[in-house]
Structure formats: C-alpha cells, structure tokens
Amino acid sequence: MTVSPQEMDRVVEARSISKSFGPVAALRDVSMVVRPGAVHALVGENGAGKSTLAKVLAGIERPSSGTMTLDGAVYAPRDRSEAKRRGINMVPQQLSLVGELSLVENYLLVGPRRLANRRSARALLAETLSRARVEVDLDVPTASLTQAHRQLGEIVVALAEGAHTLILDEPTASLGPLEVGGLFEHLRALCDLGTAVVLITHRLDEVRQVADDLTVLSHGEGVHNGSAAGLASGEIARLMVGELPPPVARVPRALGGVVLSARGLVAGSTRDTRLDDVDLEVRSGEILGIAGVAGSGQNLLLDVLGGFVEPEQGTVTLDGGAPGASAVALLNAGLAWIPEERSEALVPGLSLRDNLNLYSTAVGAVSTERTLPHITADLQAFDVRPARPELAAAGLSGGNQQKLLAARELGALPEPRAVLAYGPTQGLDQRAAQAIRGRLIDQAAAGAAVVVASHDLEEVLAVADRIVVMFGGRVVADLPAADATTDRIGRAMAGLADDTPPADKDLP
Amino acid sequence: MRSLDRQRWLLTASVVAAVLVVAGALILFAGADPLVGLQGLVEGVSSSPYRVGEVLVGAVPIGIVALTLIPALRAGVFSVGAEGQIIVGAITATGAVFAIDQLFGGAAPSVVLWPVGLLAGAAGGGAMALLPAFLAVRWRVNEILSTLLLNYLAAGFLGWTLRTWLATPEETATPQSAKLPEAAALPALIPGTRAHWGILLVIVIAVLVFLWNRSAASTRLTVFATRPKLALRLGATRSRTVYSTMLVSGLGAGVVGWIQVAGVNDRLLNSVSGGVGFSGIAVALLGGLAPIGIVLAALFFSALAAGAVGMQSATGTVPASIAEVIKGVLLIGVACIAAYQRNPAAVVRPVGTKDAADEPVVLSAEPPGTAGDHETTIGTLAEAENEGGRP
Numbered sequence: 001m002t003v004s005p006q007e008m009d010r011v012v013e014a015r016s017i018s019k020s021f022g023p024v025a026a027l028r029d030v031s032m033v034v035r036p037g038a039v040h041a042l043v044g045e046n047g048a049g050k051s052t053l054a055k056v057l058a059g060i061e062r063p064s065s066g067t068m069t070l071d072g073a074v075y076a077p078r079d080r081s082e083a084k085r086r087g088i089n090m091v092p093q094q095l096s097l098v099g100e101l102s103l104v105e106n107y108l109l110v111g112p113r114r115l116a117n118r119r120s121a122r123a124l125l126a127e128t129l130s131r132a133r134v135e136v137d138l139d140v141p142t143a144s145l146t147q148a149h150r151q152l153g154e155i156v157v158a159l160a161e162g163a164h165t166l167i168l169d170e171p172t173a174s175l176g177p178l179e180v181g182g183l184f185e186h187l188r189a190l191c192d193l194g195t196a197v198v199l200i201t202h203r204l205d206e207v208r209q210v211a212d213d214l215t216v217l218s219h220g221e222g223v224h225n226g227s228a229a230g231l232a233s234g235e236i237a238r239l240m241v242g243e244l245p246p247p248v249a250r251v252p253r254a255l256g257g258v259v260l261s262a263r264g265l266v267a268g269s270t271r272d273t274r275l276d277d278v279d280l281e282v283r284s285g286e287i288l289g290i291a292g293v294a295g296s297g298q299n300l301l302l303d304v305l306g307g308f309v310e311p312e313q314g315t316v317t318l319d320g321g322a323p324g325a326s327a328v329a330l331l332n333a334g335l336a337w338i339p340e341e342r343s344e345a346l347v348p349g350l351s352l353r354d355n356l357n358l359y360s361t362a363v364g365a366v367s368t369e370r371t372l373p374h375i376t377a378d379l380q381a382f383d384v385r386p387a388r389p390e391l392a393a394a395g396l397s398g399g400n401q402q403k404l405l406a407a408r409e410l411g412a413l414p415e416p417r418a419v420l421a422y423g424p425t426q427g428l429d430q431r432a433a434q435a436i437r438g439r440l441i442d443q444a445a446a447g448a449a450v451v452v453a454s455h456d457l458e459e460v461l462a463v464a465d466r467i468v469v470m471f472g473g474r475v476v477a478d479l480p481a482a483d484a485t486t487d488r489i490g491r492a493m494a495g496l497a498d499d500t501p502p503a504d505k506d507l508p
Numbered sequence: 509m510r511s512l513d514r515q516r517w518l519l520t521a522s523v524v525a526a527v528l529v530v531a532g533a534l535i536l537f538a539g540a541d542p543l544v545g546l547q548g549l550v551e552g553v554s555s556s557p558y559r560v561g562e563v564l565v566g567a568v569p570i571g572i573v574a575l576t577l578i579p580a581l582r583a584g585v586f587s588v589g590a591e592g593q594i595i596v597g598a599i600t601a602t603g604a605v606f607a608i609d610q611l612f613g614g615a616a617p618s619v620v621l622w623p624v625g626l627l628a629g630a631a632g633g634g635a636m637a638l639l640p641a642f643l644a645v646r647w648r649v650n651e652i653l654s655t656l657l658l659n660y661l662a663a664g665f666l667g668w669t670l671r672t673w674l675a676t677p678e679e680t681a682t683p684q685s686a687k688l689p690e691a692a693a694l695p696a697l698i699p700g701t702r703a704h705w706g707i708l709l710v711i712v713i714a715v716l717v718f719l720w721n722r723s724a725a726s727t728r729l730t731v732f733a734t735r736p737k738l739a740l741r742l743g744a745t746r747s748r749t750v751y752s753t754m755l756v757s758g759l760g761a762g763v764v765g766w767i768q769v770a771g772v773n774d775r776l777l778n779s780v781s782g783g784v785g786f787s788g789i790a791v792a793l794l795g796g797l798a799p800i801g802i803v804l805a806a807l808f809f810s811a812l813a814a815g816a817v818g819m820q821s822a823t824g825t826v827p828a829s830i831a832e833v834i835k836g837v838l839l840i841g842v843a844c845i846a847a848y849q850r851n852p853a854a855v856v857r858p859v860g861t862k863d864a865a866d867e868p869v870v871l872s873a874e875p876p877g878t879a880g881d882h883e884t885t886i887g888t889l890a891e892a893e894n895e896g897g898r899p
Binding site: 303306307308326327328330331337339343344345346347349350354358359360361362363364365 | 728
C-alpha cells in the first residue's frame with residue numbers, strides 16, 4: 001500500500017513553543033516538525049523538557065507561547081480528547097491500564113464502539129500482538145502481568161485505538177531486546193502507512209536503530225532538529241549532556257568470601273515465572289549481573305533474596321546469618337534493596353527527608369535518624385532535584401525519585417553488606433545513570449556483594465563482573481564478564497543452549 | 509505533605525458546608541426559620557451546665573472509640589466492629605464488677621471496682637477484636653465483613669445475657685441488669701451534671717495517641733497501608749499489624765463499654781452501644797485521624813444530637829431526628845474523606861501518573877464518548893496488520 005496524498009500532508013508542526021511552570025521555564029522557543037511516515041526521536045536528559053513538549057503536542061499541556069499547525073490548519077487542542085479526535089495520541093510512560101481488567105476489557109473501555117464486541121476486539125488485539133512479535137495474555141487482569149507486559153499492552157491498546165500521530169513516552173524503558181525489536185518492527189509497519197511516531201527515549205542505540213528524524217533537547221532548548229542520519233551516538237550524547245563523564249573504570253577488585261547465597265530455591269508467584277531450583281552465590285566485592293528477558297524469574301528471585309517471598313524449598317543466607325531471615329532482619333543485617341518498580345520502595349506522601357530516614361523506623365532498627373545537614377548532603381550527592389528535604393516525594397519526577405531511592409539504599413544505609421538492585425538506573429539520563437553505577441562499584445569495592453538484575457542487557461553489562469542469565473525461572477548461563485559477549489548472552493536469554501543452532505527452539 | 513493536608517482540609521470544609529446547606533434546607537422544608545432552629549440548637553447545648561455536661565457525656569464514648577481506631581485506620585485495616593466490642597466489654601465489665609463485689613460481701617471499695625471494671629471491659633473488647641483479627645490473618649477473611657457480622661452476634665449475646673445470668677431480679681419492662689453497686693459508679697466531674705471522670709480518660713488517650721503519632725510504629729503503619737513490601741522491610745508483617753491495631757481498637761471499645769455502664773446508665777442496658785461504634789469511625793475520619801481533630805469532631809457529633817432536641821422545642825415543627833439526617837450527610841462526606849485517606853492520589857490525581865512538579869499530570873482515563881472518531885484510523889491499523897512490517 002502506498003501513502004495517500006492526504007496522509008502525506010498530515011504534518012504536525014510546532015513553532016517557537018515555550019512553556020513555563022511558575023518561574024520554571026520547561027521549554028524555551030522549541031520548534032519541531034513531525035512528518036507522517038517517519039519515526040521522530042525526541043531525546044534529552046531528565047528534565048530537559050521532553051515530556052513537556054510531548055504533552056503540549058498531545059493537548060495535555062497548553063504552551064505559554066508559540067503556535068502549532070496540523071495539516072496546515074491551526075492546531076490548538078484544549079485537552080487531550082480534542083488532540084485524540086484529531087489523531088494525535090500519547091502513551092504515557094506510567095501505566096494507565098485498569099489493573100482489574102484484562103487488556104481486551106481495557107481496550108473496550110477506550111476503543112471505538114464499532115468494536116464493542118469482545119470477540120472482534122480480542123481478534124484485533126491478538127493480531128496487533130502477533131505483528132509486534134510479543135506475547136501478552138489478553139484475558140488476565142493487567143495487574144497480574146509483569147511490568148514489561150503491561151507496558152506493551154498499553155502500547156498495543158493505543159495502537160489499536162488508532163491515531164495518525166502516536167507519541168510514545170519511553171515505551172522501551174521496561175522491555176527486553178527481543179520485545180523492543182518486535183515493537184520497532186511494528187512502528188515501522190505503521191510508518192509505512194503514513195503514521196507518524198514520536199519516540200521519547202534515553203537509549204541512543206534506539207535512535208540509530210529506528211529514527212528518521214531527531215530532536216535533541218537540552219535544558220528546555222532545542223539543540224538539534226532534523227535528520228537522524230549521519231549522527232553518531234557519541235555526537236548525540238554530546239549534544240544532550242554537553243560532556244559525558246568518563247566511563248566507569250574497570251578496576252579489578254579483590255573478592256572475599258561468599259556473602260549472599262541461595263540454595264535450591266523453588267518459589268512461585270502470580271507476577272513472575274516460577275523459580276525452579278535456583279542456586280546463587282555472590283562474594284564480597286563482586287558485582288553479579290542477572291540478565292534475562294522480562295519475566296524470566298529475576299523479579300521473583302530478588303523478592304526471595306530480599307525476604308519478601310518465602311521459598312517453597314531452598315534457603316537464602318546473608319553473611320553467614322540464619323537462613324530464612326525475615327525482610328526486616330535482612331535490612332538490619334545490611335541488605336540494600338532497589339526494586340524494579342520504585343513506587344514499591346518510596347512513600348509519595350512522605351517528605352524526601354522522611355523517605356531517607358524511613359529505615360530508622362524499622363523494628364530493631366540499626367539505622368539512626370539522620371540530621372538535616374546529612375539529608376541535604378545525601379540529596380546533593382545523588383543529585384536529587386530539587387534537593388528540598390521537606391518536599392513530598394510525590395513532587396519529584398520519575399528520574400529524581402529513582403535517585404532518591406538510590407540515595408537511601410546506597411547512601412544512607414550504614415555499610416550495606418549486600419545490594420539487590422533491579423534496573424537501578426532505569427529512567428535516568430546518562431550522567432545520573434553513570435553516577436549510580438559508580439556508587440554500586442564503590443559499594444562492591446567496600447566489600448559488599450552486589451546483585452544487579454535487569455532485562456536491559458546494557459545495564460547489566462555496564463557494571464557486572466559475572467553474569468548469570470535466567471530463562472523460564474532457571475539459571476541457564478553463568479559467565480565471567482570477559483566471556484559475556486552480547487551474542488552468547490542474547491542466545492541464553494532467548495532460551496537457546498550454548499553452541500546449539502537456534503533451529504527449532506521457540507523464542508519466548 | 510503540606511499541600512496534601514490543604515487538600516484534605518478543603519475536603520473537610522466542603523463536607524461541613526454541605527451539611528449546613530442540607531440542614532438549612534430541611535428546616536425550611538419543615539416550615540421553620542433556619543435561624544430560629546439554629547438558635548434552638550445552640551441553646552440546646554449551652555443553656556445550662558447540665559446540657560453542657562450532656563454534650564461531654566455523649567462525646568466521651570465516641571471520642572475513645574475514634575481515638576483507638578486511629579492505628580487500624582492508618583494501617584488500612586477497616587474494622588467496623590466497635591459496636592460489638594463495646595457490648596462485650598460492657599458485659600464483661602458488669603459481670604466482673606458484680607463478681608468482685610460479691611467477693612467483698614457487697615462492700616467492695618471504688619478503688620477496687622474501678623480498675624476491675626476498666627480491665628474487664630478492656631479484656632472483653634480486646635478478645636472480641638482478636639477473633640476477626642485471627643480470621644483475617646489465618647484465612648484472609650475480610651475484616652469489614654467479619655467485624656460487621658460479629659456485631660450482630662454480640663447484640664444477640666447481650667440480649668441473652670440480660671435475660672439470664674445478668675438479669676435484674678426486679679420486674680422491668682425492658683431486659684436490663686441490676687443496678688451496679690454505688691462504689692462502682694464513676695463520680696460526676698462537674699457537680700449537677702452527668703459529666704463523669706471518663707472525660708479525663710479521653711484526654712489521657714488523646715495525649716498518648718498524639719505522642720504515638722510521632723513514633724516509628726506509626727510510620728510503619730502508614731507504610732503498611734500502601735507499600736506492603738516496604739512495610740515488610742520495616743518489620744510490619746501482616747499478622748503483627750492486623751493483630752496489634754485491631755487489639756488497640758478492641759481495648760478502647762471495651763473500655764467504652766465499661767464507661768457507659770459505670771458512668772452513664774449505672775446498669776447494663778440493651779442499648780449500651782447505641783450506635784457509638786459507628787459514630788466513632790465517622791468521627792475518626794472526620795477528625796482526619798488526628799487526636800485534636802477527633803476530640804473536636806466527637807464534641808460536634810454529641811452536640812448535634814443534644815442540640816437537635818433543643819431545636820425541636822424551639823421550632824416546634826422540626827423533629828429531633830434531623831440530627832440523624834445530618835449525621836447521614838456527614839457520613840457520606842466522610843466516606844469521600846476516607847477514600848482520600850486510603851489513597852490520596854486517587855482523588856487528587858490519577859494513580860501511577862508521573863506527578864512531578866515540573867511535569868504535571870497526565871489524565872489517563874478518557875471519556876468513551878470520543879470513540880467513533882477513531883474508526884478511520886482503526887482501518888489504517890488493520891491494514892497495517894495485513895501489510896506486514898518493514899523487512
């Protein structure tokens with residue numbers, strides 16, 4: 001099918017957009033042209049104004065000044081539904097699915113009435129899914145899906161809802177490599193039919209992989225606007241952040257005795273794959289990476305290691321302590337915890353100060369309450385913005401909440417003996433992510449056993465000394481970082497045994 | 509936190525405003541002048557020391573129930589069993605007072621009978637609360653359901669008690685117990701009124717709760733309500749939290765049972781709980797789970813009931829049961845506040861959105877009315893599905 005002239009004309013143009021929130025200028029004089037049939041990447045650091053610009057396009061925010069046109073006509077949406085009516089739809093970074101309802105039911109909530117029929121809605125979603133080459137259960141409540149699957153479901157519902165311009169706010173933040181590939185394929189298919197896609201992302205490899213056009217924002221100003229071709233990742237990164245901090249130096253650390261060990265873990269959960277006889281040993285000074293496609297059991301493993309889920313079989317020991325310790329006993333023994341969903345670990349209604357001091361309220365607390373100067377220093381050390389101790393945590397952006405969490409677990413906890421982190425740098429820009437990685441390495445150098453799990457392979461490779469790969473609730477590979485080529489890990493993540501051709505195995 | 513507080517006070521203020529509007533409209537509807545009604549209401553609660561005393565007497569049980577419900581409500585454990593716990597506390601207190609008095613040959617001193625009544629009442633109420641707590645922890649029985657149903661069980665048990673082992677030997681129209689020994693009664697705090705020493709107990713409990721509010725345990729309960737994993741890390745396990753919070757509310761309700769018998773009625777009556785348990789929940793939420801707010805709200809509730817009688821006599825046409833209607837409106841408002849307490853985000857902003865200062869809220873729910881407009885683009889998508897992606 002060829003692109004019809006009407007569709008070709010569907011250009012969304014934003015001219016000299018500025019947006020201020022009180023005294024804070026989020027956007028200054030930014031212009032952007034979104035072409036039909038192209039993927040337009042929108043990149044920038046945390047707080048550079050990406051989300052604000054996207055929200056202006058999607059009618060969620062009104063610009064303070066500047067104009068927009070759609071297909072040559074004035075486009076000044078009063079609200080999101082007007083923008084949707086005119087074919088511009090945004091998929092927010094955080095999930096808007098109704099947890100109690102299945103994807104099909106969620107779609108029936110928002111989809112056109114013509115399809116207000118379970119079977120046809122289901123068929124459409126199933127087809128959308130198969131194009132994206134992902135598997136999401138359409139019929140279970142979305143709350144019981146893993147985060148990646150929920151995110152994916154959100155995108156699928158929005159795609160099925162239909163829009164000629166689709167704005168995706170970091171859609172790949174919680175997707176595994178295979179799922180990202182499938183999604184991009186789908187986006188390209190849409191583009192071929194004239195749909196415009198605005199892709200907000202942190203990952204520069206994605207820009208190279210999929211983007212036709214590129215807008216780079218830095219501190220609310222557009223520093224690049226045009227074709228994505230011919231720009232190397234390093235160049236884009238330099239545009240975004242000015243200057244990158246040097247990569248974390250790989251200094252070999254002396255490994256001590258085993259600090260964290262798990263033997264023969266068998267455990268089940270509705271949110272993740274069953275653990276099937278998992279053994280794990282992490283030594284003092286070691287950073288162990290746990291790789292795997294989302295939903296391979298990493299989350300459940302971390303829950304068991306953290307004392308949140310009692311295994312049906314097997315034991316967990318920290319620092320030679322009694323096996324099967326409770327979560328609070330593990331905390332007091334020096335276990336730091338950064339879960340995949342930061343909302344699980346932060347209390348939005350409490351101030352930054354109270355969130356940092358939270359562990360001093362634990363039963364038998366080892367942590368003591370920190371004084372205000374200490375709190376301020378912690379916030380600054382982890383670059384939490386704004387560093388106002390009495391501000392409620394709900395007032396921080398997602399990236400800054402992640403930094404706050406890291407500040408508590410890696411900064412305020414007295415000498416962690418072990419660190420459990422799932423995607424510790426998710427939602428962070430390069431500079432902040434680098435800082436967190438540095439902290440993890442510092443903890444290891446100080447003798448802690450560090451576990452970094454993620455479905456983002458880069459995140460694991462960036463710090464780990466040794467990498468285990470999980471698939472279907474089992475550990476299927478255990479490699480030192482030097483041997484962990486992307487190829488070998490990728491194959492293990494896909495459930496392919498080492499050195500066997502990927503002939504008749506099913507991809508997850 | 510501060511802005512959240514402001515939202516809550518705004519909500520509370522609008523509830524109060526709604527109550528005033530409804531009450532004024534009802535008085536007009538009944539054919540009376542709202543101002544005359546208001547005057548009657550004010551006189552009904554303040555025209556004599558006795559009437560002031562009645563307001564205090566009414567506020568004591570509501571206040572104690574509400575104050576001791578704070579931990580449970582803070583942890584999201586929604587116990588509505590105070591009615592039944594008051595009844596059981598009243599029964600055990602009455603039974604214990606009679607038994608101990610008999611032990612002393614009918615001449616036990618107050619110094620013995622007061623603590624006996626207090627402790628027996630607390631024990632009865634506490635035991636009554638541990639049952640639903642056990643069911644909730646062991647088999648995950650919904651605590652709202654179990655506590656609500658146990659109220660009926662307690663009421664039935666009270667009826668049986670008053671006809672059998674605690675029945676008065678006298679001939680009476682309604683089932684009731686014998687009069688408590690003189691020494692067991694709580695003396696009046698203000699001479700010439702029924703205002704008894706239980707008022708001081710409210711102040712003591714309010715101060716204790718105020719201090720507890722700043723403790724680590726209080727923070728753990730707040731975390732427990734919304735962040736189960738983080739709560740585990742702080743040591744607030746489900747069983748520990750449910751048992752301790754339900755026990756505290758049960759102890760408070762049990763003490764109220766004793767106070768109503770020893771301070772107000774001098775005997776155990778069928779009406780000992782009299783809706784105080786339910787009012788207590790409303791008052792706890794109306795008072796924003798804060799001790800001072802709760803004391804004020806309890807006084808307000810009590811004054812409303814006492815003042816409505818004054819209003820009836822002043823206007824002649826407005827029935828005193830208008831107090832029940834006003835309470836009903838209040839309860840609806842309180843339900844809104846409760847929803848807000850459980851999950852402020854659900855009322856103020858949609859759950860799960862990125863609620864940053866610099867990146868305001870995305871409203872995720874869309875009205876379904878815009879649906880038809882997507883038909884053409886859906887077609888495009890369906891074709892995209894068939895065409896296949898870029899190789």
